[in-house]
Amino acid sequence: MGFNGVIVVGLHLLFLISMVLANTSKIPTTLEGPFKPVTVPLDNSFRGHAIDLLDTDPRVQRTVTGFEPEQISVSLSSTHDSVWISWITGEFQIGNNIKPFNPEAVASVVHYGRLKSGLTHQATGHSLIYSQLYPFEGLQNYTSGIIHHVRLTGLQPNKVYYYQCGDPSIPAMSDVFYFKTMPVSGPMNYPKRIAIVGDLGLTYNTTSTVSHLTSNQPDLVLLVGDVTYANLYLTNGTGSDCYSCSFSQTPIHETYQPRWDYWGRFMQPLLSKVPIMVVEGNHEIEEQTGNLTFAAYSSRFAFPSEESQSSSTFYYSFNVGGIHFIMLGGYIAYNKSADQYKWLERDLANVDRKVTPWLVATWHPPWYSSYKAHYREAECMKVAMEELLYKYGVDLVFNGHVHAYERSNRVYNYTLDPCGPVYITVGDGGNREKMAIPHADEPGNCPDPSTTPDSYMGGFCAYNFTSGPAAGKFCWDRQPDFSAYRETSFGHGILEVKNETHALWTWHRNQDMYNIAGDQIYIVRQPDRCPVERKQMEEFQ
Ligand SMILES: *[C@@H]1O[C@H](CO)[C@@H](O)[C@H](O)[C@H]1NC(C)=O
Ligand SMILES: *[C@@H]1O[C@H](CO)[C@@H](O)[C@H](O)[C@H]1NC(C)=O
Ligand SMILES: *[C@@H]1O[C@H](CO)[C@@H](O)[C@H](O)[C@H]1NC(C)=O
Ligand SMILES: *[C@@H]1O[C@H](CO)[C@@H](O)[C@H](O)[C@H]1NC(C)=O
Ligand SMILES: *[C@@H]1O[C@H](CO)[C@@H](O)[C@H](O)[C@H]1NC(C)=O
Ligand SMILES: *[C@@H]1O[C@H](CO)[C@@H](O)[C@H](O)[C@H]1NC(C)=O
Ligand SMILES: *[C@@H]1O[C@H](CO)[C@@H](O)[C@H](O)[C@H]1NC(C)=O
Ligand SMILES: *[C@@H]1O[C@H](CO)[C@@H](O)[C@H](O)[C@H]1NC(C)=O
Ligand SMILES: *[C@@H]1O[C@H](CO)[C@@H](O)[C@H](O)[C@H]1NC(C)=O
Ligand SMILES: [Fe+2]
Numbered sequence: 126m127g128f129n130g131v132i133v134v135g136l137h138l139l140f141l142i143s144m145v146l147a148n149t150s151k152i153p154t155t156l157e158g159p160f161k162p163v164t165v166p167l168d169n170s171f172r173g174h175a176i177d178l179l180d181t182d183p184r185v186q187r188t189v190t191g192f193e194p195e196q197i198s199v200s201l202s203s204t205h206d207s208v209w210i211s212w213i214t215g216e217f218q219i220g221n222n223i224k225p226f227n228p229e230a231v232a233s234v235v236h237y238g239r240l241k242s243g244l245t246h247q248a249t250g251h252s253l254i255y256s257q258l259y260p261f262e263g264l265q266n267y268t269s270g271i272i273h274h275v276r277l278t279g280l281q282p283n284k285v286y287y288y289q290c291g292d293p294s295i296p297a298m299s300d301v302f303y304f305k306t307m308p309v310s311g312p313m314n315y316p317k318r319i320a321i322v323g324d325l326g327l328t329y330n331t332t333s334t335v336s337h338l339t340s341n342q343p344d345l346v347l348l349v350g351d352v353t354y355a356n357l358y359l360t361n362g363t364g365s366d367c368y369s370c371s372f373s374q375t376p377i378h379e380t381y382q383p384r385w386d387y388w389g390r391f392m393q394p395l396l397s398k399v400p401i402m403v404v405e406g407n408h409e410i411e412e413q414t415g416n417l418t419f420a421a422y423s424s425r426f427a428f429p430s431e432e433s434q435s436s437s438t439f440y441y442s443f444n445v446g447g448i449h450f451i452m453l454g455g456y457i458a459y460n461k462s463a464d465q466y467k468w469l470e471r472d473l474a475n476v477d478r479k480v481t482p483w484l485v486a487t488w489h490p491p492w493y494s495s496y497k498a499h500y501r502e503a504e505c506m507k508v509a510m511e512e513l514l515y516k517y518g519v520d521l522v523f524n525g526h527v528h529a530y531e532r533s534n535r536v537y538n539y540t541l542d543p544c545g546p547v548y549i550t551v552g553d554g555g556n557r558e559k560m561a562i563p564h565a566d567e568p569g570n571c572p573d574p575s576t577t578p579d580s581y582m583g584g585f586c587a588y589n590f591t592s593g594p595a596a597g598k599f600c601w602d603r604q605p606d607f608s609a610y611r612e613t614s615f616g617h618g619i620l621e622v623k624n625e626t627h628a629l630w631t632w633h634r635n636q637d638m639y640n641i642a643g644d645q646i647y648i649v650r651q652p653d654r655c656p657v658e659r660k661q662m663e664e665f666q
Contacts, residue, residue, distance in 0.1 A: 152629070154647040159534035159541045162604035165612035167562060170636055175328035175557045175615075177354075177364060178387065185327070185387035187216065192231045194273070194291045194299040196389030198396035200403075201345070202429045203443040205282045205307040208400060209427035210235050210250075212290050214297065215270040217386055219360070225268040228252040231295070233273035237288035239281075241301055244289055250275030255424040257382045258414040261375060265360040267382040274427040282309040302397040305344065307445050310480050314446040315622040316344035321549075322617040323349035323489070323525020324406070326556025327388050330615050330635065334555045337639035338617045339395050345445060346399055349525040350406025350455075350489030354556050355384035355421070364557075380411050385421050401426075404452040405439055406489040406525060410581060433472065440465050442472050448622060449481040451519075453488035456581060459509050466509065473517040478657065482625045482650065484519045486546070490579065491524035493533045493548040495601070495608045497570045498561040499526055501577050505584035511538060515545060518657025520650055521620075521628070525552035529561040530632055531611040532644060539590060541606060544655035547648055548607075549630070555615040562613050564604065571600035610644050626650045 153160070178185055189195045194212040201208055214231045218224070233252045236244035256268040273290070280286060285305050291298035308314035320343035325331050338346070358364045358381030392401075409422035423438040433442040439454030451472060459465050476484060490503035492511065514522075515537050530553050537545035552561070563570050574587050587599070595601040604611070615635040622628040627647050634643040 152645055152647055154649045155535060155547060156649050156651075158609065159606065160609045162606065162608050163610045164564070164604055165610070167613055168636060174559070175326070175330040175555055177326070177328050177557050178332070178391070180362065180383070180387070184391045187386075187390070192271075192292060192295055192297045194297070195393070196386065197290060197299060197302065197393050198389070199304045199398070199400040200427045200429075201307065201400045201443050201445065202276060203432035205309055205444070205446075206280045207276060207278045207432070208280065208304065208306065209429075210275050210277065210288060210290050211425070211427045212273050212299065213270040213386070213389065214273065214292070217267060217270050217383060219267045219383060220265050223256075223266050223268045225256055226254050226271050228254050228271045231271050231273070231297070232292040233275050234293055235275045235277060235288050235290045236293075236298070237277055237286050239284060239286060241287045241303070244287060244301070246277075248275050248277045253424055255420040257380060257411065257420060259360060259375075259377060259379065260414045261377070264375065264379060267360070269382070269424065270386075272424055276427075280306045282306055304398055304400060307345070310444045310446060312447050312479065312482050312625045315448065316446055317621060318343045319345045319347060319445070319620040320617055321347045321349065321523050321620060322551050322554045324351040324528055324552040324556050325554035326351070326354045327384065327391060328555050328557050330555030332391075333635045334615055334617050335392070335395060337633055337635060340639040341619050341633065343399055343619065346395070346401045347450075347487060347523065348401060348403045349487045349523050349551065350404050351408040351525055351552070351554075351556065352403065352406070352422070353384045353388040354408055354558070355382055356380040356408055356411055357557065358384060377412050377414070382421060385425060389425065402443065402450070402452065404487055404489065405454060405456060407456060407579070407581065410456060435468050437464070440468060444481055446622070447481050447625065448483040448485055449476050451484070451486040453486060453510070455488045455490045455503055455506055459506050461509065466513075469510070469513060473513065476517070478518075478652070482652070483521075483622055483628065484517065485521045485523070486514060486519050487523040489524060490526045490582075491548065491550045493536060493607050494524075494527045494531055494550050495564050495566060495605050495611060496527045496529055496531070496561040497563040497565045497572065498528065499579075500565040500572055500600070501574075501587045502579045503582065505578070505582065505586040508586045516657070518544065518655055519546045521648055522546045522548045524548065524550050525554075526550075527552045527561045528556070528558060529553055529611065529613040530616060530644070532609050532630075532632070532646070533607050534609045536607040539607065540592070543651070549618065551616075551618050551632070553615050554617070555635070560613050560615070564611070566601040566603055566605065571598075574599050612643065614643070616643060626652070
């Protein structure tokens with residue numbers, strides 16, 4: 126390379142360095158908010174709509190034989206010293222005269238340890254099966270393989286553990302996998318990166334989301350509802366892109382449960398290593414005979430429900446270093462008299478902000494979204510629970526359901542409030558339904574209030590705004606002040622909590638390189654300005 130070449134390369138380097146410096150020095154913080162609303166126009170590079178992976182795709186095929194484990198995943202318990210390992214053995218059956226497995230036929234055993242060559246610890250767990258039954262002529266029934274959940278306890282923080290799961294007596298044990306435990310809870314201890322996404326599905330766009338998310342090396346994945354979209358299929362395996370228009374013929378909305386097995390197989394390379402925490406979305410309802418709902422969701426995932434004094438798979442909590450996560454259910458009772466609300470009150474009252482300064486809540490349908498799709502749909506849940514979450518100083522809320530990205534200014538009861546949570550919608554995982562593009566504030570897009578409640582959630586609580594520029598109206602006539610940034614695109618988010626006050630939030634669009642930031646901001650807590658109800662630490666009094 127000649128002298129000129131060196132100078133050119135040098136100048137390029139200087140330019141790159143200054144760009145990186147310039148960019149890092151100007152990451153905004155919520156302290157500079159509230160921000161003027163920003164709408165990023167639709168990227169015209171999008172081609173076509175999201176298409177599901179076919180049954181014949183090698184990534185969704187069963188590659189094990191007999192009772193060897195498949196669909197292996199790790200989930201967290203409520204504290205750093207314990208995790209759940211889940212897997213499935215045996216083939217599902219679908220059709221007529223299916224015969225459910227006896228779940229006791231295959232043992233639930235995990236061998237684990239700190240060294241790959243010394244899996245000297247053993248834990249045993251429980252197993253179950255579920256069926257998805259339709260008592261109608263012409264529809265096919267489904268019964269699952271044997272689902273195993275084993276809880277490992279006594280783990281050290283921030284350490285890699287190797288494990289093998291299965292039934293050693295058959296013998297049918299898995300390969301050796303590994304995961305890393307979370308740090309001990311405390312105000313200075315955080316995992317590096319938490320990936321957050323919703324409405325994932327199993328399309329070719331989902332595969333880009335998952336591959337970008339994996340490249341960003343998360344320590345934990347949060348999936349804020351709507352997992353496989355198995356309910357966009359008839360029981361004979363024929364799919365559809367529309368949830369409500371295609372199934373008018375059958376009295377119960379059909380599903381094709383093998384899509385869940387496909388999803389479990391596709392996700393195993395990530396989830397056998399990186400823990401996942403899931404909360405239910407409307408696509409998990411999956412009604413079947415006897416008014417049974419949520420069978421696949423409640424059976425396939427492990428939840429730290431018992432560990433967090435919840436008796437339900439629909440709401441629970443857990444600690445990740447200095448963060449207390451609360452997962453809430455939008456599709457079960459949430460009113461003041463409901464078990465969920467009482468559990469939430471108890472759980473919040475027990476949070477010690479000296480140990481877990483960050484309080485993060487997630488549930489599926491957003492309260493603060495300005496898209497036309499699902500506009501103000503979860504208003505009854507908002508009316509029931511918003512005050513309680515505010516009182517305890519929830520810092521951040523993550524939702525899905527709306528197939529787009531949106532970040533709010535700090536807001537409480539539709540009013541900008543420096544002590545309200547930041548609400549982030551990440552229903553942009555890439556599922557096959559339509560992306561959310563129109564906004565409720567655009568001419569002609571404001572829905573009639575009476576049409577807005579979700580039919581499954583029921584209730585009608587969406588009053589017109591009483592103050593601000595939209596007073597007396599159901600919709601704004603421009604992007605609402607509560608909405609700081611909105612963009613319709615597929616992608617995922619990464620939360621990096623740095624310390625007691627600062628968390629960096631980065632949203633990554635699928636059409637960019639995985640590490641390029643689409644939207645980025647420091648979420649800053651102000652514990653002095655925003656005092657919250659907190660547990661008194663008796664030992665210090
Ligand atoms: C810096 O930010 C600008 C605009 O936000 C973006 O276009 C550019 O790619 C960024 N540069 C680097 C090196 O990240
Ligand atoms: C979905 O993926 C296809 C390619 O598989 C791409 O052409 C399309 O633009 C993607 N859609 C979005 C919204 O990213
Ligand atoms: C599916 O199960 C239901 C409920 O047990 C039963 O009524 C129905 O006949 C079964 N259908 C088939 C095709 O086996
Ligand atoms: C599945 O059922 C639907 C509705 O009865 C029918 O249109 C479709 O052809 C069937 N598909 C298969 C693969 O049998
Ligand atoms: C299922 O629910 C419907 C309406 O919600 C009710 O009429 C029916 O009795 C229920 N059936 C069973 C078996 O519980
Ligand atoms: C929220 O605002 C509405 C309308 O202004 C008011 O009626 C309601 O009491 C407020 N709720 C809370 C919890 O402050
Ligand atoms: C409870 O929630 C439902 C919506 O799920 C609503 O219709 C009802 O009015 C609420 N009841 C109370 C007592 O708040
Ligand atoms: C609420 O606002 C809508 C327009 O956004 C209007 O049509 C409706 O009459 C208002 N309802 C009430 C009760 O004021
Ligand atoms: C917290 O982290 C932020 C961002 O890394 C940094 O600017 C700030 O100084 C840190 N605060 C404390 C108290 O360490
Ligand atoms: Fe949804």
